[in-house]
Amino acid sequence: MATNVEKMERDVRSDALPLVELWHKAAANRAAVSKLAVYPGLVLIFLVFALTLEDRGFLTSVNLLNIASQAAPIAIMAVGAVFVLSAGEIDLSIGSVVALSALAAASILQDYGLVLGVAAGLGVGLGVGLINGLLVTRLRVPSFLVTLAMMQIALGLSRMVHDLQSVAVTDQTFLRWFGGGQIGDLSGMVVWALAIGVIGFVFYGYTRFGAHVRAIGDSRRAAATGGINVNRVRVATFVISGMTAALAGVLTAGQLQAAQYTLGANDLFAVIAAVIIGGTSLFGGRGSIVGALMGALLLAILNNGLILYGLSAAEQSVALGLIILVAVVIGLREQKD
Amino acid sequence: MAAQESPNGGGAAGVASAPVLRLEGMHKHFGGVVALNDVSLELRAAEVTAIVGDNGAGKSTLMKIIAGVHQPDEGQIWVGDEQVTFADPRKSRAHGIEVVYQDLALVENQPVFMNMFLGRELRNRVGLLDKRGMKAATQQILSELDIRVHSPSMTVRNLSGGQRQGIAIGRATHWAKQVILMDEPTAALGVQETAKVERTIMRLRERGLSVLIVSHDLDQVFRVADRVYVLRRGRMVGERRIAETDGDQVVAMITGLDRSGAREDAR
Numbered sequence: 394m395a396t397n398v399e400k401m402e403r404d405v406r407s408d409a410l411p412l413v414e415l416w417h418k419a420a421a422n423r424a425a426v427s428k429l430a431v432y433p434g435l436v437l438i439f440l441v442f443a444l445t446l447e448d449r450g451f452l453t454s455v456n457l458l459n460i461a462s463q464a465a466p467i468a469i470m471a472v473g474a475v476f477v478l479s480a481g482e483i484d485l486s487i488g489s490v491v492a493l494s495a496l497a498a499a500s501i502l503q504d505y506g507l508v509l510g511v512a513a514g515l516g517v518g519l520g521v522g523l524i525n526g527l528l529v530t531r532l533r534v535p536s537f538l539v540t541l542a543m544m545q546i547a548l549g550l551s552r553m554v555h556d557l558q559s560v561a562v563t564d565q566t567f568l569r570w571f572g573g574g575q576i577g578d579l580s581g582m583v584v585w586a587l588a589i590g591v592i593g594f595v596f597y598g599y600t601r602f603g604a605h606v607r608a609i610g611d612s613r614r615a616a617a618t619g620g621i622n623v624n625r626v627r628v629a630t631f632v633i634s635g636m637t638a639a640l641a642g643v644l645t646a647g648q649l650q651a652a653q654y655t656l657g658a659n660d661l662f663a664v665i666a667a668v669i670i671g672g673t674s675l676f677g678g679r680g681s682i683v684g685a686l687m688g689a690l691l692l693a694i695l696n697n698g699l700i701l702y703g704l705s706a707a708e709q710s711v712a713l714g715l716i717i718l719v720a721v722v723i724g725l726r727e728q729k730d
Numbered sequence: 731m732a733a734q735e736s737p738n739g740g741g742a743a744g745v746a747s748a749p750v751l752r753l754e755g756m757h758k759h760f761g762g763v764v765a766l767n768d769v770s771l772e773l774r775a776a777e778v779t780a781i782v783g784d785n786g787a788g789k790s791t792l793m794k795i796i797a798g799v800h801q802p803d804e805g806q807i808w809v810g811d812e813q814v815t816f817a818d819p820r821k822s823r824a825h826g827i828e829v830v831y832q833d834l835a836l837v838e839n840q841p842v843f844m845n846m847f848l849g850r851e852l853r854n855r856v857g858l859l860d861k862r863g864m865k866a867a868t869q870q871i872l873s874e875l876d877i878r879v880h881s882p883s884m885t886v887r888n889l890s891g892g893q894r895q896g897i898a899i900g901r902a903t904h905w906a907k908q909v910i911l912m913d914e915p916t917a918a919l920g921v922q923e924t925a926k927v928e929r930t931i932m933r934l935r936e937r938g939l940s941v942l943i944v945s946h947d948l949d950q951v952f953r954v955a956d957r958v959y960v961l962r963r964g965r966m967v968g969e970r971r972i973a974e975t976d977g978d979q980v981v982a983m984i985t986g987l988d989r990s991g992a993r994e995d996a997r
Binding site: 595599600601604605607608611612614615616618619620621674678679 | 836
């Protein structure tokens with residue numbers, strides 16, 4: 394009988410399966426394509442705008458730095474969204490958290506100073522993220538529903554806190570450090586985004602935590618079998634997402650020198666689009682921090698170009714929606730096997 | 731099925747080593763259903779043991795108790811000379827017991843080496859993932875077990891069923907110090923891949939590990955196992971050395987019918 398096993402074994406070796414291997418390589422490359430698609434897209438759109446909008450100042454350094462500043466808050470939130478999506482969840486509350494954290498920071502700042510102001514702003518993100526995570530894991534409600542509800546709640550709260558009024562930010566130290574300052578020609582906002590990008594990149598790709606996030610999004614059961622504390626990691630991803638949204642809110646308040654309930658209203662769409670375009674799977678298990686940053690940049694370039702073309706805000710919205718629909722469809726086609 | 735010689739009729743069978751894992755008087759019920767009733771078994775080093783039985787006989791429950799997924803209502807578990815309780819899968823693993831689940835518990839979008847170290851990733855001095863170290867260790871275990879994968883960096887989703895099974899077994903082998911449990915290790919595989927996995931099981935025995943397989947495939951049990959336990963409706967109805975039994979006898983034990991078709995035990 395042992396000889397039988399050996400004989401079958403030999404059969405396996407005899408056809409070394411070159412075709413199969415070739416197929417596997419092709420499949421592997423195809424999966425990689427969705428992660429890389431954002432780069433040629435970025436170059437292409439940049440070139441088109443550079444050629445067609447040159448006379449309207451697209452290529453001026455002021456405009457390019459402006460694009461980077463526009464991309465920055467979306468990029469910061471996108472880093473958080475990569476963690477949440479990779480874990481197989483979604484966080485729809487980030488746009489509302491931007492407004493609520495900006496208002497919290499701006500109002501506390503006035504009376505209690507810089508440290509408490511910033512802490513209040515970030516605390517909003519921590520709190521919302523924690524509540525999201527605990528509701529999703531303890532009550533086993535899908536994150537889509539939990540964060541949809543949280544989006545409404547946070548939005549309502551941000552309308553209530555100052556009765557729809559905006560709050561001015563005048564603390565000079567705050568403005569210098571959070572969103573208002575400059576390092577050389579770069580706005581502080583961009584420096585913050587780069588810093589968060591680097592931290593996110595390292596945590597996502599090179600720590601056990603990042604590996605566990607991806608494993609959970611891939612197969613919760615396999616992750617649990619491997620001894621990973623699945624629910625703790627899931628909660629952590631919501632906290633990360635809430636905190637990045639809160640940071641974006643605090644920085645936006647600094648950038649605009651004011652906080653208002655309308656901040657972040659369009660951010661959810663932009664963040665999800667940036668992350669998906671950047672090659673992160675909507676179904677969990679796979680993602681790219683650098684891709685998400687590039688996705689945010691791509692959206693900012695598109696937005697800028699469409700303004701320079703002279704489109705109205707309404708027309709921009711339609712054009713942007715269509716372009717992103719196409720980009721996401723391409724991305725999703727490649728993500729499915 | 732004709733009587734067959736075990737390939738290892740002589741080998742490990744002659745040596746009566748102390749059991750590495752011993753279960754005594756296992757009782758387990760789920761609600762009103764008795765899944766296990768006074769079940770005992772012993773696993774020895776460098777031996778392949780099989781559990782067979784009809785659906786609902788209690789095989790999976792027994793496996794899950796050893797894996798730490800279920801806790802017995804009654805009974806004792808001994809690892810060597812030490813009495814233990816497996817409150818959760820981590821406890822079981824801490825005693826050198828690894829499980830190859832039927833669904834393999836792999837994460838598809840991760841490379842082979844990350845699967846090998848899933849939940850137990852190596853870190854370098856600054857606390858980041860030691861990818862180089864994990865790749866090297868993966869390469870080594872794959873070569874040792876002759877599991878052919880292009881590279882430890884290949885993504886699992888691009889591997890064949892047999893290769894995936896190989897990775898899951900390789901992972902268990904890397905971490906197991908004593909016992910590897912395999913739940914239907916070849917149920918999803920073709921003939922050639924099955925042969926490959928069976929060959930790997932032989933290698934595990936050569937390395938001195940105790941292998942426990944649950945299998946529906948009696949031919950397979952007779953090909954790879956040294957001993958077989960038969961479960962029927964939650965009871966252990968018998969234990970046989972493969973070299974000293976045949977398929978008819980085992981089938982009779984599984985079904986509870988003797989060879990003429992009459993009930994063996996009127997209970």
